[in-house]
Amino acid sequence: MRPNPRRIGILGGTFDPIHNGHLDVGDAAVQALNLQRLYVITAHVPPHRPQPFASAFHRFAMTSMAIGGREGWRASDLELRTPAPSYTSITLKKFHEREYAPCELFFVLGADAFADVGTWKDYPAILGDAHFAVVSRPGFPVDFLPRRLPLLADRMVQPPLDAISQIDPAIILIEAQTQDVSSSAIRQLCEHGGRLDGLVPEAVQQHIEQHGLYSSMTPGRRAADAGRSPKAGRLHGED
Numbered sequence: 001m002r003p004n005p006r007r008i009g010i011l012g013g014t015f016d017p018i019h020n021g022h023l024d025v026g027d028a029a030v031q032a033l034n035l036q037r038l039y040v041i042t043a044h045v046p047p048h049r050p051q052p053f054a055s056a057f058h059r060f061a062m063t064s065m066a067i068g069g070r071e072g073w074r075a076s077d078l079e080l081r082t083p084a085p086s087y088t089s090i091t092l093k094k095f096h097e098r099e100y101a102p103c104e105l106f107f108v109l110g111a112d113a114f115a116d117v118g119t120w121k122d123y124p125a126i127l128g129d130a131h132f133a134v135v136s137r138p139g140f141p142v143d144f145l146p147r148r149l150p151l152l153a154d155r156m157v158q159p160p161l162d163a164i165s166q167i168d169p170a171i172i173l174i175e176a177q178t179q180d181v182s183s184s185a186i187r188q189l190c191e192h193g194g195r196l197d198g199l200v201p202e203a204v205q206q207h208i209e210q211h212g213l214y215s216s217m218t219p220g221r222r223a224a225d226a227g228r229s230p231k232a233g234r235l236h237g238e239d
Helices: 020-033 056-066 088-097 142-148 150-155 183-191 202-211
Strands: 008-013 037-042 073-076 105-110 131-135 171-174
Touching (some): 008 020, 020 105, 020 171, 037 056, 056 073, 131 142, 142 171
Parallel strands (some): 008 037, 105 131, 131 171
């Protein structure tokens, strides 16, 4: 055990597109757990969802723009470097290979996503690979999770927990206000010419409008961009 364990957050998603709800979840975890760094990882091929509508290039670019100005946040292309499905268990193992201990890692996600953790690859072993920082979402308060997942209830804790990074990986329930918005709703707005004001960061809105993203709801419609390296659009590199 390191004398001063690190507190490293990991926020993953398809980000098709990234929106203010994603950022609210990240902000809540950073504040509640005093995370030193938050890696925001764009998924390449999500295993439980259809093919993304925007290319990896655009999704990574929008993620980089969205986190601009947030101290300690880093856009990561870790899952974009391989064509394989983006499984959380594999991503966490890659952090272990970088000599991060499970108790130093905090996998950040919404309560709606965690409710289905039993369907994830390598469940339940994956729960020992990192702390899971679960943040409430509209319609999915964290206090419903012990009833939804009774077999995991004894692993669920709530902040403040001063020694949280020095205990065995836990499921940390964080109650917070997060914006009621979804990527699918944003795509539908774009398809019908709606405005995105207040739903995504301004830079992301400008990128979507400039490139005509989601105006045609055909997955991977900008295939010409998919072959471009996501690093070409990187604004925040990994350390």
